[in-house]
Amino acid sequence: MYEPYPVPELAREHKKFRYSSLWTFAKQDLRLLAFFLLIAACVGFGTGYLWSCLLLAFAVFFALQLRSLFLVNEWISNRPYDVPPNLDGIWGALLFNVYRAQRQERIVQAEMVGLIDRAQSSLVALAEAVVLIDEMHQIEWWNPAAEKLLGIQSLDRGRNILTILRQPGFIEYFNHIDQAPDGLKMKSSAFEDHYVQIKMTRFGGESRLLVAYDVTRMHNLEQMRKDFVDNISHELRTPLTVLSGYIETFTDQEDLNPRWKRAFDQMQAQTKRMNALVNDLLLLSRLENDKKVAKNQIVEMPGLMNQLFDDAQAYNVDYGHTLNLDIDSHCDLIGSDIELASAFSNLITNAIKYTPKGGTITIGWHDDHDHGYFTVEDTGIGIDPRHLPRLTERFYRVDSARSRQTGGTGLGLAIVKHVLMQHNAYLEIESHENRGSVFKVVFPKDRLFKADET
Structure with a gap:
């Protein structure tokens, strides 16, 4: 742990502690020079050597200035943290300003060192593992929890993190952090049958902060479920x-x-x-x-959209809605046709079920060159905004009685969420009570496919 520099009380240890202009200090030198010249002039007139005495006065004044310069240099070179010499004139002003700047810098430095020490102490006390990784992927620092959870040892300082955590999943995550915003769950390299959740954040260019915590109990509970x-x-x-x-x-x-x-x-x-x-x-x-099952089929969207539209018309017989199909994209999708059809069908049947008879439902497929959009827009009963964040939870219902009437299982949007996650897509919901809802599935550019690209 670093010890902060001692910070003396400037007001007590430096007699020249005052705020004055540079001209105030310069006048001291000018008065001293004038005094020497006056004495030299009097002696010169009395002895008949006026110019010689004046030159001697200038020489004495210059020697005093050289002495002051020597003291300033000696203080800066050998005793910069001691109280500066007590000098008058411009040299005194220079020393005062340098000393004051140094004192302020030491105060800030002491505060920063104290803050760093407190931050390190808090990181050491954490149960979560914390590892600092530099631009060369080498380990700079870690806390004791990292030794327990990740198996990092004292000899690993300066080693490449990828030579310690060698699991293929971690290497993939390390090289593509932005593609996994929720981090990575993997087996612990230090304990058998233990799991850790790892999250990394970039800072200062390519440096990384790695945080990991034990999720074994959560993993086991999830597996049991x-x-x-x-x-x-x-x-x-x-x-x-x-x-x-x-x-x-x-x-x-x-x-x-x-x-x-x-x-x-x-x-x-x-x-x-x-x-x-x-x-x-x-x-x-x-x-x-089946998260690792490849989702690389080319799904012909016009054909899928027409199939979904036909299924929706058959389902709509008892509801009497007006159904519209809006396709203005020439892109297809890369993914699993069965899973995508299931997710899209869930959104469409939900719109039909929760729209009063005689409503309007529009099914659409669009793109803006950067994203693809599958949309379902209805004129139904809408959803209170406070329910929107939880709609994709299993068995979550806005209105249980209404769900029983429509025969809903409470799992439709949970299925949609899982399908979209496996296709790097996400769901946006905009809804207003008694005015209708818009469910928009957003696909990234790398999931779009154009026939002319081949």
Whole structure:
């Protein structure tokens, strides 16, 4: 830890502590020169050697100035942090200003050193690992937590971080930080069966600040949740299929009592709803587990848009909306046609379900050369803005009663979110209550494909 320089009290240790103009100090030298010349003139007139005495006076004055210069140089060279010599005239003013500037600089330096020491102490106390990496990708500094979580040792100072954390996922993340704004989760290189979340930030050009923390417990809980959802969904499919089959058999009987028919119709509707929920859970589970599956198909957007439009018209029979299709882009998409169709279809069916009968729904595909946009615009009931940040959460519902009436599972937008994340896209939502909503899917430029590019 650095010790700050001692900061003396200038007012107590320097007798010349006053704010005066340079002319005030220069007048002291001029008065001294005038005094020497006056004495020399008197002696010269008395002895008959006027010019010689005047030259001697100038020489004495010049010698005093050289002495002052010598003292100034000796102080600056050997004792810059001591109180300066007590000089008069311009040299005194120079020393005073230099000393005052040095004192202010030492005060600022002491404050900065103290601030740095406090910052380092707080970083050392953190449970999260912190690593400073320079422009050459070499490790400059790390806190004790980095030794526990990342396995960095005292001999690693100055080593390239990529020779210590050699996992392919980390190397990819290190070289493309901007493409992973949420950071990277990977296995710990120091502890088996442990996971760390790593986030890096650039600063000062190509230097990097790496922060990592243990997410093993969170990872295990998430894995337990995924396994539970996956297993329970598979286990539910068989009994639901059996129930649905028997209910459909009873419902088709012509001599069925109307009271029983109403009960079987309700059971059939709820069974379909449960089937839809199980299918959505299985789809969501598959999307989470297949993140590394290549999404490099060329999806012909005009054909997909027309297929979605035809499906929407079939779904719209009971609602009577006016459906419009607006395509003004010649770009196709690079991705998974099945997953994209599922995400787009979810947005379209949501718009149809939550728009009062006789509304207008417009499905669009556009681009501005930098991004591609799939849009669904409706004149529906709209959404309160306070609900918008949570719409893509699983099972989040703005109105539970309304969702039950429409048969929603609460997973549609969660599926959309996962599909878009795997295609480097994101969802923008603009909505006003009783005026309608606009759902816009934004794709980056590298996901757009033009046939003339080949």
